[in-house]
Each structure stands twice: as C-alpha cells, then as structure tokens.
Amino acid sequence: MIVEAFDNAWHILRRWAEVGHEYFLFEHRERVPEPRPVPREDLPPDAVCGLDYFLVPALAPPAHGDNPDPGRPLTPAEILLATAIAEGWEPEEETMNAER
Numbered sequence: 650m651i652v653e654a655f656d657n658a659w660h661i662l663r664r665w666a667e668v669g670h671e672y673f674l675f676e677h678r679e680r681v682p683e684p685r686p687v688p689r690e691d692l693p694p695d696a697v698c699g700l701d702y703f704l705v706p707a708l709a710p711p712a713h714g715d716n717p718d719p720g721r722p723l724t725p726a727e728i729l730l731a732t733a734i735a736e737g738w739e740p741e742e743e744t745m746n747a748e749r
Contacts (some may be wrong), residue, residue, distance in 0.1 A: 658731040662727070665744055666707060672687050673702065680736075681736040703729070706727075
C-alpha cells in the first residue's frame with residue numbers, strides 16, 4: 650500500500666510541476682492533513698519552507714516504475730504526500746489540470 654502511495658505521490662508531484670505549481674502545503678482539516686498546491690503570493694510572509702509549505706520538486710522521468718531516482722533519499726514532502734495518499738486523500742481535479 651505504501652509503495653503504491655509513493656508511486657501516486659510522484660505522479661501527483663510531476664503533474665503539479667507540469668501545470669505550473671511551485672509550492673504546496675497541508676491544510677489541517679481532519680486527522681490527516683490535506684495537501685494543496687498554493688501560489689507563492691498566497692504563502693504567509695512568515696511561512697517556513699519545509700515546515701509550513703513545501704517545494705514541488707522537479708522530478709526526473711522515472712527510470713524504473715514511477716520512482717524518479719531509486720538511489721536518491723526521499724524528501725519530507727514526498728513522505729508526507731505519500732502518507733496522505735495512503736490514508737485516502739485524493740487530489741482535487743482542478744489542481745491536476747489547471748495551468749497556473
């Protein structure tokens with residue numbers, strides 16, 4: 650299940666990058682925070698990268714399966730996004746298709 654969540658996380662991150670999203674954050678609505686892409690201008694001025702928001706990484710095309718680089722350590726953003734997916738979160742359609 651977690652392997653599938655990472656595969657889905659890489660797919661979502663690639664798609665967010667393709668449509669122009671640069672950052673995402675987690676909204677604390679329920680037990681598992683919900684990821685949401687956010688434009689730079691909507692970030693609070695005192696927000697800390699890696700704590701309050703995360704960069705959408707530029708992932709290399711996958712060499713094997715969906716993993717962009719099997720030798721690279723996973724980032725906190727990938728781990729948190731995969732965890733949200735494993736807990737049942739799914740991206741909203743407009744975040745996957747709307748160009749920024």
